[in-house]
Amino acid sequence: MDGGVFANLMNGFSVALQPSVLAYAFAGCVIGTLVGMLPGLGPLAGISLLLPATFGLNPIVAIVLLAGVYYGAMYGGSTTSILMRIPGEAASVMTCIDGYAMTQRGRAGPALAIAAIGSFVAGTLSVVALMFLAPTLASFALRFGPPEYTGLLLMGLFVLAYMSGGSMLKTLAMAAVGLLLGMIGIDAMSGYTRFSYGVIELADGIGIVPVAVGLFGLSEILLTAGQQTPPAIQRPTLRQLIPSLEEMKLAIGPISRGSVIGFLIGIIPGSAHIISSFVAYGIERRMSKHPERFGRGAIEGVAGPESANNAAATGAFVPMLALGIPTGPITAVMLAAIMVHGISPGPMLITQQPDLFWGFVASMYVGNVVLLVLNLPLVGLFVNLLRIPYSYLYPAILCFCILGVYSVSNSVVDVWIMLGMGAFGYVLRKTGFEPAPIALGLILSPMLELSVRQSLAMSGGSYGIFFDRPIAITMFVGAGVLILLGLKPLLFKSKDWREKVGLEDHV
Amino acid sequence: MSGTGIQPIGGTARGLRSDVVAGLVLMVIASVVGWQNRAYPVGNLAEPGPGYMPLMIAAALGVFGLLIALRARTSPLFNAVDWSEGRRGIVMLIACAVAVFALERIGYRLSMIALLVFMLGVVERKRATPTLIVAFGFSFLSYYLFASLLKVQLPRGPWGL
Numbered sequence: 001m002d003g004g005v006f007a008n009l010m011n012g013f014s015v016a017l018q019p020s021v022l023a024y025a026f027a028g029c030v031i032g033t034l035v036g037m038l039p040g041l042g043p044l045a046g047i048s049l050l051l052p053a054t055f056g057l058n059p060i061v062a063i064v065l066l067a068g069v070y071y072g073a074m075y076g077g078s079t080t081s082i083l084m085r086i087p088g089e090a091a092s093v094m095t096c097i098d099g100y101a102m103t104q105r106g107r108a109g110p111a112l113a114i115a116a117i118g119s120f121v122a123g124t125l126s127v128v129a130l131m132f133l134a135p136t137l138a139s140f141a142l143r144f145g146p147p148e149y150t151g152l153l154l155m156g157l158f159v160l161a162y163m164s165g166g167s168m169l170k171t172l173a174m175a176a177v178g179l180l181l182g183m184i185g186i187d188a189m190s191g192y193t194r195f196s197y198g199v200i201e202l203a204d205g206i207g208i209v210p211v212a213v214g215l216f217g218l219s220e221i222l223l224t225a226g227q228q229t230p231p232a233i234q235r236p237t238l239r240q241l242i243p244s245l246e247e248m249k250l251a252i253g254p255i256s257r258g259s260v261i262g263f264l265i266g267i268i269p270g271s272a273h274i275i276s277s278f279v280a281y282g283i284e285r286r287m288s289k290h291p292e293r294f295g296r297g298a299i300e301g302v303a304g305p306e307s308a309n310n311a312a313a314t315g316a317f318v319p320m321l322a323l324g325i326p327t328g329p330i331t332a333v334m335l336a337a338i339m340v341h342g343i344s345p346g347p348m349l350i351t352q353q354p355d356l357f358w359g360f361v362a363s364m365y366v367g368n369v370v371l372l373v374l375n376l377p378l379v380g381l382f383v384n385l386l387r388i389p390y391s392y393l394y395p396a397i398l399c400f401c402i403l404g405v406y407s408v409s410n411s412v413v414d415v416w417i418m419l420g421m422g423a424f425g426y427v428l429r430k431t432g433f434e435p436a437p438i439a440l441g442l443i444l445s446p447m448l449e450l451s452v453r454q455s456l457a458m459s460g461g462s463y464g465i466f467f468d469r470p471i472a473i474t475m476f477v478g479a480g481v482l483i484l485l486g487l488k489p490l491l492f493k494s495k496d497w498r499e500k501v502g503l504e505d506h507v
Numbered sequence: 508m509s510g511t512g513i514q515p516i517g518g519t520a521r522g523l524r525s526d527v528v529a530g531l532v533l534m535v536i537a538s539v540v541g542w543q544n545r546a547y548p549v550g551n552l553a554e555p556g557p558g559y560m561p562l563m564i565a566a567a568l569g570v571f572g573l574l575i576a577l578r579a580r581t582s583p584l585f586n587a588v589d590w591s592e593g594r595r596g597i598v599m600l601i602a603c604a605v606a607v608f609a610l611e612r613i614g615y616r617l618s619m620i621a622l623l624v625f626m627l628g629v630v631e632r633k634r635a636t637p638t639l640i641v642a643f644g645f646s647f648l649s650y651y652l653f654a655s656l657l658k659v660q661l662p663r664g665p666w667g668l
Contacts (some may be wrong), residue, residue, distance in 0.1 A: 053657045169578070173533055173571035179564045180540055187557035192547055194557055195540075222596040302626055391633070395626035396645050399619050403649060406610065407659045415607045430588055431525050442648060449560040461552030 005131060012358030014367050020495050021064055024057070025363050028065040029370045032072020032502075036092075037080050038393065041074035044219035044439075048209045049360060049404030059341040060356050064363040066334050067317075071123060071364075074310050075371050078115040079379060082302070083108055091309040094281040098294060098301030105297050107247075109240035114251045114299055116131050116375045117307040122259035122307035123368040126314035130321075131361050133433055134350065137322035141347040144323075146454035147465050151475030152325065153448045158479040159268045160437055161486065168486040171437050174428070178441020179448065181206050188446065189453055201413035207335060210405045210414040212329045214421025215435040217401050222395050222426040241376055243299070251303040254284050258307030266315020267309070268327065280308035314364065321349060321357060325447070329439035523585045530576025537569035598630060614664025615654075619646040 035046030046069050054062035057471060077092035082099035095115065102111040121122050144152070161171040184195045185205030196202035217378040243251070258280040266278040285294045316327045324345030326332035335345050343353055350357045375382075405418045425435045459465035467473050540561060550556030606622040613621075623642035627633045653659040 052619065052659050053653065056658050066652075085576055167575075169571055169575050170529075173575060175569060175572060176564050176568040177533075177536070180536075180561065180568065183561045183564070187547075190557045192557040194547055195543065220600065223592065225592065225599060226593055303540075391631045392627065392641060395623050395631070396641070398599065398626065399622060399645060399649070402603065402607065402610070402619075402622075403615070403653060403661070406615075407653065410660050412607060412611055415610070416604075419600060419607065423596075426596060430590065432527050432582070433529065452560065453555045456552055456555055461554075463552075479666065 005135075008354060008358045009131065009362060010232060011354065012360070012362030013365075014059060014354050015359030016064070016362035021061055021359065021363060022366065024061045024065040025068045025367050026370055026374075028068020029072040029075075029367055031223065032069035032074075033076035033079075033371070033375065034072075035069060035387060036073030036076020036078075037382060037385060038397070039115075041079075042220070043070050044212050044330050044333065045220075045401070046073055047330060048213045048217070049400055051209060051333060052404060052407035054337050055340055059338055059343055059353075060243050060359045062337045062341070063334060063356065064367075066337055067360065067364065068367050068370075070330060071119075071310060071313050071367060072371060073347075074313050075116065075119055075375050076382070078119070078302075078306050079112065079375070079382060082111045082115060083383060091277050091312075093307075094305040095282055096279045097099065097281075098296075098298045101295065101297035101344040102299070102302065105466050107297065109236035110234065110243035110299070110448050111302050112379055113241040113376060114247065114303050116372055118251065118258065118303045119310040120368050120372040121255050122262055122311040123314060123371075125259045126263045126266070126311040126367070127361060127364045130314055130364075133267075134318050134322040134357070137318060138347040138350045141323050143471065144182040144347075145469075146451040146458065147472040148475070149451040150455055150466060151472040151479070152323070153451065154307035155475040155479045156268070156325070156327070156444065157437075157441070158482040162482045165367050167349060167432075170433050173432055174435065174437035175441040178438035178443075179445045180212065180441075181438065182442045182445020183449070188450060199413060199470070201411050205446075206417060206442065207408060207414060208329060208332050208439065208443055209408045210418040210437050211421050212333060213401050214418040215425035215439060216329075216419060218422025219396070219425030219429060219435065221398055221401075222422060223429060224390070225394050231443050241379075247299045250299050253287075253306035254280070255307045257283060257287075259311045262308030262311025263315040266312030267318050267325075268286050276308040276312035277305035280304040280327055282455065285439060313424055317360075321360070324349065326440075326443050329436065329443065332439070332443040364507040420436055447506075524579035524582045525585045525588055526579030526582035527576050528585050530572045530579065531573070533572030533575065537565045537572060540565040541569070580616050584607060595630070599626070602630070611662045612664070614668050615661040616646040616650050616668050617664050619649070 016025070031050065032043065035043065047066050050066065050069055051061060054065055057065070074091060078095050078099070081092040081095040083103055085096050085100040099111045099115065102108060153295040157172070157175050160175065161168045180468075182205070184202055186193050186203055193203050258276075261280050261283065265279060281294075281301060281304055284298075284300045285291050288294065288298070288300060290298075315333050317326045319327050319336060320331040324335070324347070326335050338345055343349070343356065401418065401422075402415055405414050406412065408414060428435050455465050457464075465472075466476055519543030544561045544565065546559050547561070548556035549558040549562055602625050604623055606618045609618040609621065620642045623645060624638055627638040627641060628635065650661060654661045
């Protein structure tokens with residue numbers, strides 16, 4: 001790294017504090033908070049829908065806006081979880097348990113405050129870690145060739161399968177479906193157009209946005225439409241937000257642990273922000289001297305998961321920025337936003353586009369402050385949105401889905417794909433399959449195919465190339481270990497860690 | 508956030524398991540992809556062709572499908588899956604499909620107005636005034652925001668609408 005981290009960061013702040021960038025960071029945080037609060041619109045759907053609007057912006061502003069939506073949604077999801085027991089997005093599920101119990105005990109204000117403070121601390125600590133780790137990882141990744149990338153991508157898929165809450169087999173099957181979807185379109189190495197059946201638009205392949213909006217946005221609407229209007233909402237005043245000294249003391253440990261756990265889980269592929277909140281909750285319950293308090297309004301049950309999911313949101317940017325590899329659909333859409341501007345993600349991004357990288361890092365500090373300032377005093381204002389009956393809200397969200405997907409490439413075919421994926425996602429969720437691996441498989445598919453075929457071409461057709469090189473073999477061994485760990489509950493009748501933290505149904 | 512629609516059913520109940528159906532569907536998908544993949548050269552290991560990876564992944568999908576079906580013993584009964592909101596979902600999807608078909612023919616604003624009027628007026632049985640206010644308000648406001656301010660290209664219909 002040239003110039004040292006501090007000098008680079010100062011350069012980043014000079015970009016992030018430009019009025020236009022600051023304004024977009026602010027707008028992103030507000031939109032994200034609203035998106036996070038609305039059931040049926042998670043951070044992924046929110047980012048996907050906003051993607052076309054970023055095409056006309058410069059790449060720094062585009063990524064700052066989308067990142068603001070991402071962590072704004074993380075904050076927003078906690079508000080509805082605590083006040084109404086409605087997780088605006090999946091990562092807030094664990095916050096519902098103790099957050100809503102606190103609301104019922106008249107402690108909604110401190111629960112919201114601790115969630116916001118925990119998110120702020122975790123977000124800030126994670127940005128510090130990102131700042132040091134991403135450039136180091138990027139320099140290391142320059143040693144990667146096709147076999148190493150193959151190992152990394154395969155290991156990523158196995159990590160996803162092992163870490164996901166559902167069955168490992170089902171997750172791998174869904175990832176395979178995603179990989180197959182990624183095969184549609186022109187083959188980069190031979191020029192063959194595959195599985196397009198004469199549809200010209202399919203020659204370019206299937207984009208992540210229609211698949212993501214269909215699987216996550218539309219399928220959620222299909223599941224939740226027809227639900228009754230949410231119950232009455234508490235609106236704590238600013239004074240009621242202040243936690244007691246005892247609550248602050250109890251929250252310090254969970255916030256610190258949640259930050260570390262969340263960041264580490266965030267780096268690995270999968271729905272990290274969701275998993276991290278489950279793991280953090282399980283750990284806090286296990287470490288507590290009074291685990292019986294959990295589920296009845298324990299502040300640690302809010303502080304841990306909220307800190308973890310925000311730290312994971314930042315951790316997910318490490319492989320995205322350092323390696324150009326998305327760890328999930330959200331980072332994939334953000335990579336698409338950068339690539340639209342002709343910037344190639346990968347290990348060279350940090351050195352070739354320092355303004356983009358350091359401006360983005362600095363904007364994350366700014367975004368965390370904006371969210372803290374925004375969320376606590378304005379919580380009463382934001383919850384007014386939830387007064388809109390869902391029967392009015394979901395048709396509008398449906399129209400937004402069509403608008404957002406169409407706008408990406410002005411293609412009706414994309415909207416048809418979204419409708420198909422919405423129906424598919426609905427059936428999957430009804431039958432206990434998780435749709436997230438499809439989106440990840442779709443994104444990783446072209447990279448995986450290219451690296452496998454290049455590796456085989458390099459070795460003259462020998463699979464031995466994957467086991468000759470130290471970095472590659474480490475990753476393959478890692479993948480093998482995960483398969484064995486996944487098989488363990490089959491061979492021994494013990495509970496594995498996922499069951500212990502509440503992610504039932506393994507293998 | 509909704510959960511799955513599966514009702515927990517004990518492992519002793521007899522009948523078709525949901526994972527058997529899911530596993531079979533996955534195997535059918537894998538077979539179809541494998542069959543369609545005949546059109547593309549698989550090549551050899553030293554020079555894998557465009558058909559190589561789809562074949563490998565389809566084979567893996569088939570194996571996963573088989574294992575899911577074989578391990579279906581503990582999964583819930585297929586009949587226990589709650590599809591109660593399915594009818595409404597199908598109506599919504601058909602309405603969206605009609606709107607998408609109309610999108611480039613009658614323009615963004617008219618097709619969204621029609622979709623919202625149908626969803627609010629017919630599906631949700633809302634009164635005419637709020638339905639029309641939301642339908643027209645959303646269509647024109649979102650068009651102004653995206654097409655006019657953010658310069659996103661949205662289709663126009665007759666009379667420039």
